[in-house]
Each structure stands twice: as C-alpha cells, then as structure tokens.
Amino acid sequence: MQVTQPSLVRGTRDFSPEIMVKRNYILQTIRKVFEKFGFLPLETPSIEKLEVLTGKYGEEGDQLIFKILNSGNYLDKISNQDFEEGSKKLTPKISEKALRYDLTVPFARFVAMNRGTLTFPFKRYQIQPVWRGDTPQRGRYREFYQCDADVVGTKSLLCEVDIILMINEVLKNLGVSDFTIKINHRQILTGLADVAGAGNKVADLCVAIDKLDKIGIEKVELELKERGFEADSLAKIQPLLALKGSWNDKKQILETQFNSSEAGKKGIEDLNKIFELLSISQPNLNLEKDWHLDFDLTLARGLSYYTGAIFEVKINQVSIGSVSGGGRYDNLTASFGVPDLAGVGFSFGIDRLFDVLEELKLFPENTQTSTQVMFTNFDEIAEKYALPLVKKLRDENIKTEIYPDSAKLKKQFGYADVRKIPYVIVIGSDEMQNNLLTFRNMQNGEQQKMSIDEIIEVLKK
C-alpha cells in the first residue's frame, strides 16, 4: 500500500474540537445579534462560474481566484493555437468554475438573480469560507471565513445606525470593552480632495491616506506627491488630517472648509444624521465614550465600491488589524445588469476576533459543550447494568458517555481527567447489589454512593 505523508495545503488549517468550541462561541454570539436585528442567514455554493467572479476584484484579484479544472478530458477542445496564446487566454477554456473569493460578489449574484422574488429591503447575513490563491502570511490564509451582514434596497441611514448598534452589542457580549469604531464618509474624502483642488483624484487620495497609521504622514505626503498632488494642496489637507477632538469640534471646522464642496457637505450631513439617530435611540449616551465612535478623517478603506459612510473597528488593547469593517455602496449589482440597488454592509473578521479573545483571555471557562458525566466500564456485567442508566441520563438531557472498553480504571479516570469531564460514575459489584452508584466529583475528588435519581438531581441543578 502506498503510504502518504499526512500534511495540509499551506494556508489552510484544521480546527480541532477545542478550537471549534471557541470559534462556535464567537459565531453564535454574532449570529444571535444579527438575527436580533432582523438579518436572516444565506448560503451560496462554494463554487461559482468563473465568469461570475472574474473582473470584480481587479486584475490582481482575478489572479488570486482559485480555479477549478474542468472535469473529464479538459484538453479535448483545446488546439495548439490555444496553447500558444498563453495561460491567460487558455485558463477560461479549461476552467469554467472557481472557488468563491469573497461573499459580496456571490451575494450580488444572488440578489441579481432573485430580484423578482426578493422583498426589499433585503437583509441577510452570511458566514462561509472563502478562498484566495495568495501566498499565506501571518494572519493571512488561503482558506478563511468571512462573516458578512448587508442590507440592500434602501438608502436609509437607519441601517448605519443598526450596524453601529450591532458592533457594540457583539463586542459587549464577547466581553470586549476597549474598542473604537472608526467612522468616516467617502463624500468627506471627496470633499478633502476638493479642498486640495484635486477633486478628480479621490481614489489616489484614499489609497494613500489609508496607509497613514501604517507609514506615517511624511510618507503619505511623499506618495501623494508621486500621485500628482501639488505641494500647496497638500498643505491645505494636512491640518485637516491632524484634526483632534469630538465630532462636533471637527464638524464645525470641516463645514467651513467644505463650503464649496457639495460632496463634502453631503458627507457631513450624512454622518451628522447617523449620530443624531443614534442619540435618539438612546438619549444620554455619548458618541465617543458609550458608542466607541471615533470620526477619523484618515480612515479610507481600500475598496473602491464604497460611496457613503465607511467604518472599521479596532481593539485598543491588542495590536492587531481591524476586527470588523464595512460601508455603504451605491451599486452592488450593476455588474450583473441590475442598476440602482444601493446597500450597506459590514463584516467581522473572526480569525482576528479569535486572537483578540485569546489574548485578552475572554473565552468563558465552561463552554458547557463537553460531557458532564462518564460511566466507567468495569466489565461486561457492569457495562450491561450501566446502559439503561446512560439512556436515562441522556433522556434527562445530560451529556453522558460510557467508557467504551473495560480498561483499567486508572486509564478510564485519566481519560475523564484529560477530557475535563466533571463527574464520573463507577459501577462494580457493590454498586449493582445495592443500586447505589459511586458518584465522584472530579474537581474536588469527593465521592459518595447515590441512587441514579439523586445523581440526576445533582447534575440538573
């Protein structure tokens, strides 16, 4: 027999039971909040037609799509000429399917396909793995999970408010207290470009500004110069980027700066409305202190399809990138021939959240998912005696198992110990004679003889 060296595809991971318990804890927390806000689950296939995915992520993105070779003789219809034209032209001929690259495009495809039957505004959340043919690095995988929630078919700023509320609730439920929701608005960035007298270079401005906290103001200015910004226009933006203070402080300064920028005014107006709605939903709460909001002019987010409010969440005690982000877009489905479908969405990065909770030791001690009580297996007679009792405990919804082999008790107890099973029931001849079972508490080592009904009472308390 051919022996295979067991190994993983690089950039992929196994999730052991210990890790899955923790991941599920995070996912359940998120799911519960999403559903509380009226979002419903959606799943789409792992594989999509290649043509659905290509052209949506830019040229570099297209290269990172995992393609699937056609089944059967995929070279059947390929001519020598096809070969000579190179891999770029050959690829779509031998690969018609690919693994999804993100959740947004499949979602857009779904909305476009079902626009006739969906009720708008349509709210969905989607938690599924996505694949990227990238070389893996720290915190970057070739298979990883995205956790998206979107509303399409409305321009209402109530959606943005809900997102802020959901982020707060999820993080609070996970026990994270020191975090910041950075918020900005694409139109404000456009306003910024207008102030600089470079209204047509918003995209360049965004790309450069996005790196601000990473590479510092000097390098950003350098990059902006390279991208054709004039020195005096840089001088106009620079003090704005360094603005400090509360929303109201910044707003006043920006309003005067933006008096000739329609876009800038609109951005300010939107954010102000969002904050106003938030305050109405819960008066007396402070934007910065209670909602963890931080209006950050330097927040840009690389993705070009955002058109309205954008946000990103940072955990302050942990030096890790953002754990959540999102924004409003005007045209989710345009590339599928369905125009004018606006929406807003955001997503949680659960791998990063996992690391955050691990570092801050915020995972609950008892996840309550493991076995509560184990029967030892002394011999065949005891095993038969135990079986109906096992059934009885399980009927009481108590997580119960019986050790499968008549191994030495030392081994059986060792197993219970490693599995952190809190109670063990020992059944031997004495126990069977009196119908009193030895019930051992593994935490403190105390044990006593009890009837099965007494044991159930203890376990159900």
Added chain:
RNA sequence: GAAGGUGUAGCUCAGUUGGUUAGAGCGCCAGAUUGUGGUUCUGGAGGUCGUGGGUUCGAUCCCCAUCACUUUCCCCA
C-alpha cells in the same frame, strides 16, 4: 513578483570547530497504587538529523541542488 529565516523524537527546541552510542523538557506507555484521575517517584518505547548529490578515511554538521514550512515588502481579510 522580490528578499530573508528555518527544517534534529508525537510537540517545543538544544547540540555537533566534521569522529565511535545524537540530547533535554513536555507528551506517550508501564510500574509503585490488582476499584480511582489531576501531584510525586522509578523504568521504557520513540530519530532515514527534510530529500538527493558532492567533498572527505569519516557528514546530522561543510558545499551544491531540491522540496517543505515560515517572515517581511507589494496587496489583502
């Protein structure tokens, strides 16, 4: 696409200026304790030193190639 780093026991890693028998901690197995884990003590198993080639009397160590993993830049979550 570019530049580095690392591959030695199940895991984390020492080590060898080239020399007989390659080590530690943890884990695993067994015993002390024949009906009791987590502590302690004793013993044991477990290695093609990533792979292929070269230099050499001799290579885990030096050289070359190759593969795997990993980090940074670019980009991204």
